[in-house]
Amino acid sequence: MTDPVYEKIIHNKDGMQKELDWLDSLDPITGTLGEVFLDARVDAAERFDPEIAGLPHTLMIRLAGEEQSKPVKKGALTPEMAKDIVPVIQDEFRLSGLVDAVDLSLNLTSISAGSVLLTFLPSVEGRDPFEEARIGQLDLHLSTADNAIRRVFNFHDMIEQEASPLQIRTEFAKNEHLKSMLQTSRKLFSSLEEQHLRYHSIWKGPRGKKTLSTITQKGLSYADTLFQVKPTSEKESMSGIIIAVDLRGKIVVSLTSEGRGRTIEGLSSEQIEQAKKYFLDGSTITVTFTRKRDENALGIGTGESKYTFLSMDPKH
Known part of the structure; x- marks a missing residue:
């Protein structure tokens, strides 16, 4: 015995196809x-x-x-x-x-x-x-x-x-x-x-x-x-006053007496003596140093920078 639902589908197949022809004119569906x-x-x-x-x-x-x-x-x-x-x-x-x-x-x-x-x-x-x-x-x-x-x-x-x-x-x-x-x-x-x-x-x-x-x-x-980190070295200068002197060859230089200082190391004993005079006088100096740190190509560093002394002179 033939299924009546199947018979109906077969009978109306051409008419149903015509009703669905408009689907071909739609833009294709893209994306997930x-x-x-x-x-x-x-x-x-x-x-x-x-x-x-x-x-x-x-x-x-x-x-x-x-x-x-x-x-x-x-x-x-x-x-x-x-x-x-x-x-x-x-x-x-x-x-x-x-x-x-x-x-x-x-x-x-x-x-x-x-x-x-x-x-x-x-x-x-x-x-x-x-x-x-x-x-x-x-x-x-x-x-x-x-x-x-x-x-x-x-x-x-x-x-x-x-x-x-x-x-x-x-x-x-x-x-x-x-x-x-x-x-x-x-x-x-x-x-x-x-x-x-x-x-x-x-x-x-x-x-x-x-x-x-x-x-x-x-x-x-x-x-x-x-993002690969590599050691870098740059020569820099800053002007400010010495707010601390360490006899072990370090000075701390800041833009102001109350500012956070930058610790610069590598001074000789003679340079430390000169730094003490600038410190006691409150003189403004220009100090040149090498900044070393590990950083990537985007300039983002890891860890603290290390500043090594090169020279200092009173700012006139």
């Missing part, structure tokens, strides 16, 4: 399943309430594995990733926010399969972006988060494009927060390298604009050379 779902959620939110257009403003980071990372290909968040990558990602963006005096948090909201797709919802100073959307503060809330996230994306892009150390130093070595962000980025790059992972990030920010950034093996290799 998680990204497609996110776009659908954004579109539904805009249709439901135009005042929350663009919600959710989401940062998505995909970690794709090589053959050595089979759990990653199944969408599994391994213990190593949970320990060495996720917190570092969150810290990298947090430090970027501090550049603008913004306390930025990334709240992990979901993990999807296929590759490890981490979805973060940015939060500034503990505010609820969904609630703020209702009172018209969404742009104010997200503009600072947008700046911080784009800053990290920009750094990643410069690494991937192998920008010169000078370019990166000019852009990202302006203050201590940025230097800390670079050090945190180094930890992320090292973990990605060790766990054989590629890094793809997507930021759907204010006004619904999508921004992409990728770090491949090329970028990781370049980052490794940038």
